[in-house]
Amino acid sequence: MSRSAVRSAQPAGDVLREIPLPPYVTGEDAQFAVRAVVVHAPRRWSGGTVCRNDANPFPCRLHRWGRRVLALRGLPPAAIDALIERGDPAAPVPPALPPGA
Template sequence: MDSIDEILGELPLPPYVTAEDITFAVKAITVHVSEQWPEGPRCRNDRASHPCRLHRWGRRVLDQRGLTDRQIRRLIAEQNVSQP
């Protein structure tokens, strides 16, 4: 975890997960993907250690919703197809 993560802590989860939260969570996971750097995996978007805060938040939202890994992969694939 980066020092900024230690200071800021985790992003709070919504009290209940809506369809809009799922959309935001999938977007967070697809934008904040891992990229290999000499010092190890970093977030492609913000260069923080991967998984970064937003990637972790997105994953926690989807986990809270009860989605399986297979369902999450399908949502990510659909997101990637719909991007121009």
């Protein structure tokens, strides 16, 4: 096989590690996302920063999923960080900021 025919592809394991995003974000999706980012918040450990819930390297896949869903909902990173700091997995989802605000 010639070198030009070889294509690099993303390893299948990398693709399977991400949780798929919903086609559109409902209120229920946003509430699950708040729970995911709060429950799977970072924790300092002797080996580095890990997920507080499952001790996987931070950010774990549920935390990444929650951040992506909340970002699709229109929350800026600072608002997501404030939710995590608050530490309440049942906190109401803050209203999204209008684009450009």
